[in-house]
Amino acid sequence: MLTFQKNLRSEPIFKPIPPEIFDYLKQSAPREPLGAEKTYQEFLDKILKHHGSYLQSPKTLAMVLASSTPFAALSDMWMAGLNGIPGNPKMGISANLELQVISWFKEVLGYPKDSSGILGSGGSMANLIGLTVGRNVKAGYNVKEEGIKEKFTFYGSTEMHSSIQRALEQMGIGSKYLVRIPVDDEYRINVSQLKSKVAEDVSKGYKPLCVVGNAGSTNTGSFDDLNALADYCDEEGLWFHVDGAFGAWAALSLKYKHLTDGMERADSLAFDLHKWMFLPFGIGCTLVRDGDAHYFTYSTHADYIAHEDRWLVDYGVELSRPFRALKAWMSIKENGFNKYGRIIEQNIEQTQYLAKLVKASSSLELLAPFPLNVVNFRYVKDGLDVKQLNDLNQRIVDTIRLGGDYFIYSSKIGEKVSLRVCVTNHRTTRRDLEGLVDEIHKVGKALASP
Numbered sequence: 001m002l003t004f005q006k007n008l009r010s011e012p013i014f015k016p017i018p019p020e021i022f023d024y025l026k027q028s029a030p031r032e033p034l035g036a037e038k039t040y041q042e043f044l045d046k047i048l049k050h051h052g053s054y055l056q057s058p059k060t061l062a063m064v065l066a067s068s069t070p071f072a073a074l075s076d077m078w079m080a081g082l083n084g085i086p087g088n089p090k091m092g093i094s095a096n097l098e099l100q101v102i103s104w105f106k107e108v109l110g111y112p113k114d115s116s117g118i119l120g121s122g123g124s125m126a127n128l129i130g131l132t133v134g135r136n137v138k139a140g141y142n143v144k145e146e147g148i149k150e151k152f153t154f155y156g157s158t159e160m161h162s163s164i165q166r167a168l169e170q171m172g173i174g175s176k177y178l179v180r181i182p183v184d185d186e187y188r189i190n191v192s193q194l195k196s197k198v199a200e201d202v203s204k205g206y207k208p209l210c211v212v213g214n215a216g217s218t219n220t221g222s223f224d225d226l227n228a229l230a231d232y233c234d235e236e237g238l239w240f241h242v243d244g245a246f247g248a249w250a251a252l253s254l255k256y257k258h259l260t261d262g263m264e265r266a267d268s269l270a271f272d273l274h275k276w277m278f279l280p281f282g283i284g285c286t287l288v289r290d291g292d293a294h295y296f297t298y299s300t301h302a303d304y305i306a307h308e309d310r311w312l313v314d315y316g317v318e319l320s321r322p323f324r325a326l327k328a329w330m331s332i333k334e335n336g337f338n339k340y341g342r343i344i345e346q347n348i349e350q351t352q353y354l355a356k357l358v359k360a361s362s363s364l365e366l367l368a369p370f371p372l373n374v375v376n377f378r379y380v381k382d383g384l385d386v387k388q389l390n391d392l393n394q395r396i397v398d399t400i401r402l403g404g405d406y407f408i409y410s411s412k413i414g415e416k417v418s419l420r421v422c423v424t425n426h427r428t429t430r431r432d433l434e435g436l437v438d439e440i441h442k443v444g445k446a447l448a449s450p
């Protein structure tokens with residue numbers, strides 16, 4: 001495993017899966033034991049051999065991904081080896097360790113000390129938990145018992161992550177009642193349009209419950225004016241949820257901390273550890289200002305797990321849950337928060353460097369501002385219309401991915417298909433970005449030639 005991590009840079013990101021491996025993976029359920037030794041050998045030959053460096057590669061710059069470290073992998077091994085469930089803080093060290101890392105997050109993100117928190121599988125889960133508490137608090141009756149009885153509406157910008165919609169679908173609110181407010185030129189929610197829309201909805205008989213603010217939107221890394229949203233939610237009695245999946249961690253950088261101003265005023269705050277805190281997948285966190293509301297949303301009684309005091313399971317969706325805190329605790333102790341702040345700053349400045357390379361090229365066009373660690377641009381050629389350019393840029397992304405050296409993903413800025421690059425990897429260097437730009441020029445030129 002350590003050798004694999006050591007060789008991440010030289011491994012192709014994706015390896016083609018040979019047909020015999022596809023066949024191998026269709027074998028029926030094993031009924032008799034193969035034994036640990038042979039199984040391990042099969043893992044080496046059939047799985048690891050075809051795995052590639054995937055999302056940890058310094059040249060993986062797609063979506064918003066996690067790079068991880070050898071020490072974090074070791075902590076994950078211990079998590080599985082101990083296999084405890086962090087539950088009752090009066091009994092287990094694992095629950096107390098979870099409370100400790102959550103208190104660190106509050107401290108470094110400037111969130112109130114007396115708030116509650118829970119670790120979960122990632123940003124989607126963290127958003128679901130925050131929004132569910134918000135729904136229960138603002139509904140004005142016991143939704144837990146009575147279900148949805150009114151037309152509740154939730155608001156955010158057109159840049160909200162899709163996990164917000166998925167959360168509302170799961171919560172019985174319905175995606176139709178998630179209102180997407182337009183953004184300004186910097187991809188920040190238009191607060192006056194938000195206000196008018198909420199007023200209009202109230203007059204039509206809807207019951208607005210919550211506003212979602214972006215602290216680092218997925219598509220462009222934009223931050224809403226979180227103070228303006230917090231003021232408005234205070235005035236209107238709305239729940240203020242902030243999705244800071246990766247952007248919340250900009251608070252660790254002295255230079256970029258100001259971007260997150262107002263985030264600490266959220267009623268609930270969701271963020272990941274497996275993005276810009278460089279941990280292996282499967283760890284996110286929700287903080288909730290009103291710990292009682294958080295507790296009442298998730299606590300329930302069952303005779304076989306009866307307890308009077310508050311356990312961690314009373315704050316989230318999962319009952320059996322892994323000892324996730326360990327990997328956060330070990331890596332944060334190993335590195336200290338300041339080092340994370342420096343790497344985050346490094347990633348932001350690498351992004352600015354990439355944007356500079358884009359601006360310097362007559363074949364590339366920047367498509368959106370880049371306040372954080374995400375740049376959207378496209379390859380251009382005279383004489384091509386939007387549709388042809390969209391097609392060309394999509395083919396550039398696909399060709400680069402198949403080439404195995406770099407992994408970027410496309411997105412859209414308005415009607416334009418973009419080459420979207422997001423830097424959340426501590427292993428990425430400026431030379432990697434120069435190489436990417438060379439690759440885009442090479443592939444773009446080849447595909448655009450008649």
Ligand SMILES: Cc1ncc(COP(=O)(O)O)c(C=O)c1O
Pocket residue numbers: 063064121122123124125127161163216217218243244245246272284
């Ligand atoms: C802003 C934002 N929110 C939420 C999520 C969902 O997080 P996860 O993939 O950890 O469930 C993402 C994922 O990229 C994101 O960028």
